Amino acid sequence: PERIDPGRTDFTVRTTPKLVGGMTPACTEKAVALYEAICDRVVPLSGPEAAELSKLLENIFRSVNIALVNELAQLCDRLGVDVWEVIDAAATKPFGFMRFDPGPGMGGHCLPVDPFYLAFKAREHDFYPEFIELAGKVNQSQPLFCVNRIERVLNDNAKPVNGTTILILGVSYKGGVGDTRESPAIKIIRLLRELGAEVSYHDPHVPELKEAGLSNSPDIGNALDEVDLSVIVTAHPEFDWEEIISRSPLVFDLRGVTRGFEDSGNVTRL
Template sequence: MSKIESGKVRVGVIGLGYVGLPLARAFTDMGIAVLGFDTDPAKIEKLNRGEGYIGHIPDDVISRMRERRFEATNSLYRLDEPDVIIICVPTPLTESREPDLTYVVNSVRSIASRLRPGQLVILESTTYPGTTREVVLPLLEARGLKAGEDFFLAFSPEREDPGNPQFSAPTIPKVVGGLDPTSLKLAAALYAKVVVRVVPVSSPEVAEACKILENTYRAVNIALVNELKMLYDRMGINVWEVIEAAKSKPFGFSAFYPGPGLGGHCIPIDPFYLTWAARKHGMATRFIELAGEVNTSMPSYVVNKIADALNEDGKPINRSKITILGMAYKKDVDDPRESPGFELMERLLQKNAIVEYNDPHIPVLPSMRHYPDLRMASQELTADYLRSRDCLLVSTDHSAYDWQWIAQHAGLIVDTRNALKGVGESKARIVLA
């Protein structure tokens, strides 16, 4: 505690991705030394050269972090060096949509092998309620050290929102649940150094359930507007206009927007962690599972809309030239994780379409866990290129796109984001999907 209060504490962050790196930045901005751990040697080399690899954390920010005692390493033997270790690793789903805690378990085992008395361990990775106590705790105590006496343990869910300039790690309140009162006190004091407000709760389970609730709330409400989009489309009603009208009510309504499917590292995954946990307790979460069915059906709906739109032009999907605009999972970020763009691309390719993409933030598609073969480079949008395509599919509405210019040169645009709502007269035929 004296190290935390004096600012002399050294923090270790395992996982230097879209959650871990912004967190490391928040600590270094407050003068707290950070030792970052990652298994990717290329990331380590870049960071230690003062170079970034995430769009909203550019090179100059990494250089400042280095000047303020940030170091990156892939040597897990150094896990005994930090006073605090924060775990920020992925928690994906298996093929059968069950929790895959491989990254968490491997990280905790590495910590356990180097754990020394006095260290504080905090899990930030989103997971089901009970993970900290039932999975992490036994692994850490396996070598004889006791939680609450020799070391301390807490859970604090990450709340990063990449691409949102209004909120960053320091400006988002931090929920913290400790395994015991001392663990809670230490973790709360640590985060109080770098975030606007700490929200202490009574247990790790409450903190774990809090994050699952936040993302399930979003998933369910997105499913609602996705279903309404399909219904209102049949009724000849513009769902986007309906939502804008409903937003005028100053109470009792929060706007959610439809899209081509869920994306990102949280919303498509987290509700399934809860449904899995519910089955362990003998309960079915029908509401959440129905929302999942609606959201996962959206790429199929969009492909059918493309087929209908091309059919009006007397063209089949087969051999049609289709370009997807935006492969990131959300606007103005370079993060393609769980992006519906990959599902859309695969479905179109299965129908023998000639598919390309453009994304100003993703010059080359990375090899994705479920789509390892969809490797290609972003195409330059020129007037001639746009005229040569049978259809443009708006999957992600990046601010960098000049929609009026695109509409002046394209023939058919299928818009899943209402991105072209402000476009005036144009050559393109625009179809909302």
């Protein structure tokens, strides 16, 4: 199975261990010999089933933990507690805790799909992985929760959603890439439009968002000045958070990237 993380430079095809499982021991040996020429480490397994299930485990591990912190963000919203403060505090424990951050939902061609694929395969064997499937559903519902929060941010500032101009900052599924497959930004845009909002976007990696019939607003400065609310959906490294905070009348941060920056009370975080 492939093991890549688009946008990363610290782990490459060569430096990431390669899992290999052949149909027969001879097939495995040939595959190992092939990949040893391009990978620093090759890990032979008993067969393709073990190799593919290992890949699914890697992705579903992320899906389950992202669902956990997304659900925690929803609970913290009801409790009036800063979810980022809670996660920062938990992350000080040097053992028994791995940090995951909440956000607008999951995207890409693997993480949103794999939990449901494995659940489908499990049902063929009369097994129902409720926990795995529930994590997928929690992550699927996160864009709706974010839109509900956007409504509240606007209402708290005496603005309705209907007719309000909203700038989506980042529409790809993760920072530093232009891939919009299963991006939660697309669902957020659709839901906001259904409520009557006038939505535009800025993304240095996505010139056109065909799924929404939108083109990139190329001048981020003008775009920030001309809208009622800017929503940080994808944390691209090119974004200047200080500029976004200072030029936007209102900012709703779904990624926690505005922490540590001074604001005039115009910033709300997930």
